[in-house]
Amino acid sequence: MMSKDQALIAVDAMGGDGGPRVVIAALALALSTDPDLRFRVYGDEALVRAQMDLFPELAPACTICPAPDVISGEEKPSLALRRARKSSMGMAISAVKTGEADAALSAGNTGALMAIAKLYLRMMRGIDRPALTTILPTLGKNGVVMLDLGANTECDMRNLVQFAVMGAVYAQSAMGIPRPRLSLLNIGTEEMKGTEDLRAAAALLRQTEQTAFQYTGFIESDRIGQGDADVIVTDGFSGNIALKTIEGTARFITNLLRRAFSSSLRSKLGFLLSKPAFRLFRVYLDPNNHNGAIFLGLNGIVVKSHGNANVSGIAQAVHLTAKLVRSNLVNCIADDLDMFFSQASNKELQA
Amino acid sequence: MMSKDQALIAVDAMGGDGGPRVVIAALALALSTDPDLRFRVYGDEALVRAQMDLFPELAPACTICPAPDVISGEEKPSLALRRARKSSMGMAISAVKTGEADAALSAGNTGALMAIAKLYLRMMRGIDRPALTTILPTLGKNGVVMLDLGANTECDMRNLVQFAVMGAVYAQSAMGIPRPRLSLLNIGTEEMKGTEDLRAAAALLRQTEQTAFQYTGFIESDRIGQGDADVIVTDGFSGNIALKTIEGTARFITNLLRRAFSSSLRSKLGFLLSKPAFRLFRVYLDPNNHNGAIFLGLNGIVVKSHGNANVSGIAQAVHLTAKLVRSNLVNCIADDLDMFFSQASNKELQA
Incomplete structure (x- = not known):
């Protein structure tokens, strides 16, 4: 049974300068202070497993989701889009779309992350x-x-x-x-x-x-x-x-x-x-x-960590992501947009 | 006889948070390390004289030029333009135009300074x-x-x-x-x-x-x-x-x-x-x-000091102004513009 406070985050384990080494350690750190966190971890299965073995307490909170491909830091967004489907970044965002996760988190390429998130999640109505x-x-x-x-x-x-x-x-x-x-x-x-x-x-x-x-x-x-x-x-x-x-x-x-x-x-x-x-x-x-930065305006929560964040930095981004999930951010934005655009003078301001 | 290194600066004594008190002290400080400086000091005659009396060494290097009006810090540029002719700021810039001074310096209202400088000195050819x-x-x-x-x-x-x-x-x-x-x-x-x-x-x-x-x-x-x-x-x-x-x-x-x-x-x-x-x-x-900031592109040197600069800050701006006069800045810019625009592909880039 899911607790009310549970937050299920799809994590791109391959993004950022430290890759799975830093990301997995960060998940363990975040879990130690917030036991209601759950993760779907996307990345190279062998690399992810090797890191997870160092933190046995992570196992019950994590589902490993093997991703055959990685979007590099230098990749142009247009090229990244073509390889998104099998990449750790693309699969993590896709999990938000399908409802397998409440939010996605990546420390990878910002331009690629935005392009993929926009394509998979689409803009909110009015934005x-x-x-x-x-x-x-x-x-x-x-x-x-x-x-x-x-x-x-x-x-x-x-x-x-x-x-x-x-x-x-x-x-x-x-x-x-x-x-x-x-x-x-x-x-x-x-x-x-x-x-x-x-x-x-x-x-x-x-x-x-x-x-x-x-x-x-x-x-x-x-x-x-x-x-x-x-x-x-x-x-x-x-x-x-x-x-x-x-x-x-x-x-x-x-x-x-x-x-x-x-x-x-x-x-x-x-x-x-x-x-x-x-x-x-x-x-x-x-x-x-x-x-932790977020792309606001999408039908889903996608949080971007600094590429050179350390373990505590990525754990910080995990906590932020969970907070946004629990506060029901996307629905709140939708409600406020409705209220705002419903005012006569603002009708023409929505997309 | 003027020495080759002499630099004659028209100074708006009324500009900036400290007014004549700070400006005049700054001129004395600047003169102490650069005896070839000469000043035309524009402002309220009584206020300027009272400050000058504190620095008798300034007298031989300064000409006091009474200015009946002052442009305030809040004044809109369009209004400042109308009152420019009798203001300390406007008269200092005018002295550059007439050749009575090599450059102007003010710690006053930036927008007004630019508007007046543009009107009096006009843009350089090509800018x-x-x-x-x-x-x-x-x-x-x-x-x-x-x-x-x-x-x-x-x-x-x-x-x-x-x-x-x-x-x-x-x-x-x-x-x-x-x-x-x-x-x-x-x-x-x-x-x-x-x-x-x-x-x-x-x-x-x-x-x-x-x-x-x-x-x-x-x-x-x-x-x-x-x-x-x-x-x-x-x-x-x-x-x-x-x-x-x-x-x-x-x-x-x-x-x-x-x-x-x-x-x-x-x-x-x-x-x-x-x-x-x-x-x-x-x-x-x-x-x-x-x-010390300068408006580049005018037919003359107009230096702007920070409004809240202290005595040594304004002295710093005086030294910068003298340096620009001595390096013949405006002519050098004109020469480089000519060279740049004379290249076939750049002809359409000049004003």
């Missing part, structure tokens, strides 16, 4: 395009949901508004915020700033009543991490620029820090003394602790 | 739009010139290519790099990534011979500070997002650091020990040490 979505850390009480992070190079007003509705539901599901504060990323906060599509989306969000979110206007990118917003909506180009700039700047600064601390015997001693305090700092900045 | 340009610190040997940082919300292929030519000359003038490595900011390094305009600009830069720069392909925003490129060209929307994300992330991390260091007595002691090493770290991250 034109999927949005790559993640939660970034902030100095506030909770993180900030940000979308689109690169699924769509160009986005029009309709895309942005659809992303807003989906992003708000995601903040409710993943962070438990009843009525998230939502902003549009722009290069200034004044009404006349930004592209025509941004201004049109802002005008529409300002007018719309009965939303599951509170629209709080434009936000500039220097305030992404300040905790001013629970959801930030942007086009995929700008979102990707912002996300990677955060990553690059964090790396830049920690590199400078390392140089500063190792510049003299005295500063090395200072580092040793401060080390326990720095552990907290590292926990906060380590992307493994915020791992 | 459609000005690009806001600055130098960001990197982990490499030199900084990286980045443009456009927000002057143009949308940029087409022609704008991007024109920015490339100008940005390369700027890297030569401001950083002394003979043949800068130039990249286009994109959300991936593969040829098919990004907008149509980006891909077209890349194709053109790849083909062009006899450039004053070496085109090295697309660059992603996580590598801006790595020293891989000497010039990074982007549209004003993405450039502004990247710039402000760097600022916000740096603030975010230094805030976390402060929390880490003050979390226990032990870490406070560690901080005290490491403090001298951190001074270097701060010097590197302090925006005052990289202060």
Whole structure:
């Protein structure tokens, strides 16, 4: 008998830099704190079994599903689509479509994952395009949901508004915020700033009543991490620029820090003394602790882990996936979309 | 008699958060290390004189030019244009046009500064739009010139290519790099990534011979500070997002650091020990040490200081302005534009 809290996740064991070695260890780690997890593990049977043998406690929670093919990290999405059917990634997503699993998780090729997920699961009614979505850390009480992070190079007003509705539901599901504060990323906060599509989306969000979110206007990118917003909506180009700039700047600064601390015997001693305090700092900045992005807008949950995530990073993505399954994310998005589009002025905004 | 190295700068004394108090002190500081500087100081005569009295060494290097009006930080560019003629900002830019000064410097309203500079100085032959340009610190040997940082919300292929030519000359003038490595900011390094305009600009830069720069392909925003490129060209929307994300992330991390260091007595002691090493770290991250942005593409040099720059920050912008005057920036750009557009395939790229 399935417990109410059971979450059955289809896992692509072959994706990511570490492959089955890291993925299987991550499943064991995740299971140790959430015994209601169940996995269908897709990949090379011999490799998967060899890793599973190291974690005997996994056996009762896992079904091994042999997949003859692997989508590589460099493969173009168009080529990946042709080989999807027999690949670990494609088979994991297919399991969501057939109902064999509640959600899919992969650390593989992002472009291929999106293409296959779009083909197998199709877009939700009312949504034109999927949005790559993640939660970034902030100095506030909770993180900030940000979308689109690169699924769509160009986005029009309709895309942005659809992303807003989906992003708000995601903040409710993943962070438990009843009525998230939502902003549009722009290069200034004044009404006349930004592209025509941004201004049109802002005008529409300002007018719309009965939303599951509170629209709080434009936000500039220097305030992404300040905790001013629970959801930030942007086009995929700008979102990707912002996300990677955060990553690059964090790396830049920690590199400078390392140089500063190792510049003299005295500063090395200072580092040793401060080390326990720095552990907290590292926990906060380590992307493994915020791992897991999702393609919103599909008829099913597909979570993408960072390719270079470590064991605890992938376990983090497993927990996120389970949370989204248990909060019934896809149905909640469908309900909110219905509510949003049912308002007279928003009818023409659905796909 | 003017020395060859003399640089005469028209200074808007009223711009920026600190006004004449900070600006005048900055001129004195700059003059102390570069005695060939000369200033025309525009602003409220009483306020300027009161500050100048504190730095008697400034008197022989300065001409006070009373300006009855001030453009505020919130003023819309369209309104600022109407009041430009009698404002400290407008009069400083006008001095560049009439030849009374070699360059103008202001810490005031960026939008107003651009609008007035465009109206008074006009675009250079061959250039459609000005690009806001600055130098960001990197982990490499030199900084990286980045443009456009927000002057143009949308940029087409022609704008991007024109920015490339100008940005390369700027890297030569401001950083002394003979043949800068130039990249286009994109959300991936593969040829098919990004907008149509980006891909077209890349194709053109790849083909062009006899450039004053070496085109090295697309660059992603996580590598801006790595020293891989000497010039990074982007549209004003993405450039502004990247710039402000760097600022916000740096603030975010230094805030976390402060929390880490003050979390226990032990870490406070560690901080005290490491403090001298951190001074270097701060010097590197302090925006005052990289202060000064320029609108490239105008018939004249107009440098914008950060509004909240301190005395040493504005002095830094003064030194940058003098460097650009002495390297004959505007003529060098004109020459390189001529060379670039004279190539058969590039004729249609000029304004």
